[in-house]
Amino acid sequence: MAETxxxxxxxxxxxxxxxxxxxxxxxxSARLFREKGFEATTVRDIAGAVGMRSGSPFYHFSxxxxxxxxxxxxxxxxxxxxTEEALRAATTPQQxxxxxxxxxxxxxxxxxxxxxxxxxxxxxxxxxxHKQDIIAVxxxxxxxxxxxxxxxxxxxxxxxxxxxxxxxxxxxxxxxxMIMGAINFTVTWYKQxxxxxAMDLExxxxxxxxxxxxxxx
Amino acid sequence: MAETxxxxxxxxxxxxxxxxxxxxxxxxSARLFREKGFEATTVRDIAGAVGMRSGSPFYHFSxxxxxxxxxxxxxxxxxxxxTEEALRAATTPQQxxxxxxxxxxxxxxxxxxxxxxxxxxxxxxxxxxHKQDIIAVxxxxxxxxxxxxxxxxxxxxxxxxxxxxxxxxxxxxxxxxMIMGAINFTVTWYKQxxxxxAMDLExxxxxxxxxxxxxxx
DNA sequence: CCTACCGATCGGTAGG
DNA sequence: CCTACCGATCGGTAGG
Numbered sequence: 001m002a003e004t005x006x007x008x009x010x011x012x013x014x015x016x017x018x019x020x021x022x023x024x025x026x027x028x029s030a031r032l033f034r035e036k037g038f039e040a041t042t043v044r045d046i047a048g049a050v051g052m053r054s055g056s057p058f059y060h061f062s063x064x065x066x067x068x069x070x071x072x073x074x075x076x077x078x079x080x081x082x083t084e085e086a087l088r089a090a091t092t093p094q095q096x097x098x099x100x101x102x103x104x105x106x107x108x109x110x111x112x113x114x115x116x117x118x119x120x121x122x123x124x125x126x127x128x129x130h131k132q133d134i135i136a137v138x139x140x141x142x143x144x145x146x147x148x149x150x151x152x153x154x155x156x157x158x159x160x161x162x163x164x165x166x167x168x169x170x171x172x173x174x175x176x177x178m179i180m181g182a183i184n185f186t187v188t189w190y191k192q193x194x195x196x197x198a199m200d201l202e203x204x205x206x207x208x209x210x211x212x213x214x215x216x217x
Numbered sequence: 218m219a220e221t222x223x224x225x226x227x228x229x230x231x232x233x234x235x236x237x238x239x240x241x242x243x244x245x246s247a248r249l250f251r252e253k254g255f256e257a258t259t260v261r262d263i264a265g266a267v268g269m270r271s272g273s274p275f276y277h278f279s280x281x282x283x284x285x286x287x288x289x290x291x292x293x294x295x296x297x298x299x300t301e302e303a304l305r306a307a308t309t310p311q312q313x314x315x316x317x318x319x320x321x322x323x324x325x326x327x328x329x330x331x332x333x334x335x336x337x338x339x340x341x342x343x344x345x346x347h348k349q350d351i352i353a354v355x356x357x358x359x360x361x362x363x364x365x366x367x368x369x370x371x372x373x374x375x376x377x378x379x380x381x382x383x384x385x386x387x388x389x390x391x392x393x394x395m396i397m398g399a400i401n402f403t404v405t406w407y408k409q410x411x412x413x414x415a416m417d418l419e420x421x422x423x424x425x426x427x428x429x430x431x432x433x434x
Numbered sequence: 435c436c437t438a439c440c441g442a443t444c445g446g447t448a449g450g
Numbered sequence: 451c452c453t454a455c456c457g458a459t460c461g462g463t464a465g466g
Contacts (some may be wrong), residue, residue, distance in 0.1 A: 238451090269451070270451075270452055270453080272452075272453085272454090273451050
């Protein structure tokens with residue numbers, strides 16, 4: 001009788017195993033996509049990286065594009081979590097700004113954190129019908145940035161007007177595009193040093209904050 | 218007797234025709250690479266775009282990667298030309314900085330000027346043995362930026378220290394990476410409006426300069 | 435999740 | 451630069 005069910009095991013355990021394999025595929029794909037790009041990565045590469053045969057990833061994803069979407073979603077989920085966590089420890093506008101910058105560098109460059117770099121690099125490989133879903137989540141992340149940059153602009157700590165005063169929505173958006181652009185573009189040139197790399201990201205974050213902030217240390 | 222030669226036509230004319238076809242391939246490839254990426258563009262796409270059959274591009278290039286390299290080289294050649302030309306008309310540090318920013322936006326976004334965007338987007342598709350050749354030319358372009366940014370930093374017109382004074386090599390490099398990063402990242406989000414788009418690039422350049430410059434207009 | 439496979443497509447070549 | 455082609459590889463599927 002039990003054999004007529006999908007599985008004799010407890011459903012929770014099976015679901016866990018399946019979710020684990022799916023996660024392994026997402027992580028391996030992120031690493032491969034980051035290294036050689038979505039188009040240049042084959043399903044066989046992905047399968048091989050987690051010890052599967054070439055057809056098996058399609059048990060977890062209906063096609064290659066779905067894997068790309070899952071990688072991007074995972075990146076945004078982790079990114080939002082890490083950012084909200086980092087913001088909890090910051091109490092001043094300057095601290096919040098530094099936390100945003102430092103955390104974003106981690107999201108982009110930490111080992112095992114290739115998801116957002118893939119989002120930036122391989123955006124055009126994502127089918128149009130998936131783009132809106134990703135944008136909706138990304139918007140939430142951008143709002144965290146806007147909040148931080150707005151208070152910095154109002155105080156005259158970044159941007160052209162060192163007197164501060166209420167920054168317009170346009171000024172906030174420009175600040176976000178310029179600052180996030182500068183940080184995001186590091187995916188094209190920043191390489192983690194061997195050994196402990198966290199130190200270097202720290203230095204990069206400090207230099208970035210120092211460059212954008214008025215008369216900072 | 219003449220038929221034993223490669224061609225009965227004057228060699229100059231033949232060389233011109235061949236160079237023209239080669240240029241057409243480079244331009245069409247740039248547009249296609251920019252649109253869907255190097256890996257997702259097929260040799261058949263490229264051939265079709267200039268009215269050739271699938272095997273014919275290989276009369277001009279020994280393989281697909283050589284086309285990518287040629288696209289990047291063309292971009293740097295044009296970019297250097299345009300930048301030097303723009304700098305000739307500028308006399309103050311502020312004018313030179315604005316000219317660098319404005320020209321770079323044109324290089325990235327003008328119609329028919331997709332070469333540098335391809336360089337940025339598809340860098341990892343370029344075989345390692347070609348990278349150094351491209352970097353060597355790119356270094357010359359970066360030096361123009363460094364010169365402009367150094368004088369701006371020395372005057373305290375950009376960067377953290379509004380007092381100015383001799384900027385260190387590290388400060389100059391950081392400024393270049395941040396500012397060029399911000400501008401280069403526009404390839405991922407900036408879309409030319411319909412109709413005359415030059416106006417919009419002008420506005421984007423103005424906003425960029427205003428954001429990075431101390432208390433500017 | 436594997437075995438075995440398929441149709442389509444790809445970069446590239448030979449020989450004019 | 452075309453015709454005609456090839457070997458390799460790719461994403462994906464059927465049927466366990």
